Amino acid sequence: MTVLPIREMGDPVLREEARAVTSEELAGEEVQRLIDDMIETMRAADGAGLAAPQVGVPLRIAVIEVRAGNPRYPYKPPIPLTVIVNPELTMLDGATFATNEGCLSMPNVRGDLERFENVGVRYLDRDGEVHEETRRGLTAGTFQHEVDHLDGILFVDRMTDMSSLSTWEEFERHGKADFVARIEALVARVGS
Secondary structure, X not given: OOOOOOOOOOOHHHHOOOEOOOHHHHHOHHHHHHHHHHHHHHHHOOOOEEEHHHHOOOEOEEEEEEOOOOOOOOOXXXXXXXXXXXXXXXXXXXXXXXXXXXXXXXXXXXXXXXXXXXXXXXXXXXXXXXXXXXXXXXXXXXXXXXXXXXXXXXXXXHOOOHHHOEEHHHHHHHXXXXXXXXXXXXXXXXXX
């Protein structure tokens, strides 16, 4: 496996709508190697997820995982390694929550935005098996963030108030305690 370079904001591939993966491509060695490399890249960067456009490949593939002890996201509930191919999201209701996100393609930048609290997710795994799941709370936000990448959307596009945009260090200093308290209340109320 290889750690791939992560494309950063300003790279045109991050603004493209990624194309669906065919079943033949998914079964092929090239896409399977890409998935392995994406997992390795996400883990090396301590990310919670990584979409194929972030490594320069405009395909509808993302990997998501939150392991215990992740230094970037110690407040996130664990998510086992999940490979999502050609994902479709359905908002289950109008409930939203305020969150603060960062992105591997926008190093050292964070900001506040709203995400849907409850989403249905339909996707293929790396073996081509169909999964239909409900994701809630912060985990729902993680899935929305990665699917946004597949649609050429960055989290800053979802922000309504740019005054919360900060560096990671300033977020840690001035905003993290309040944010973590809000997220812990959300997790207690809806789970993950």
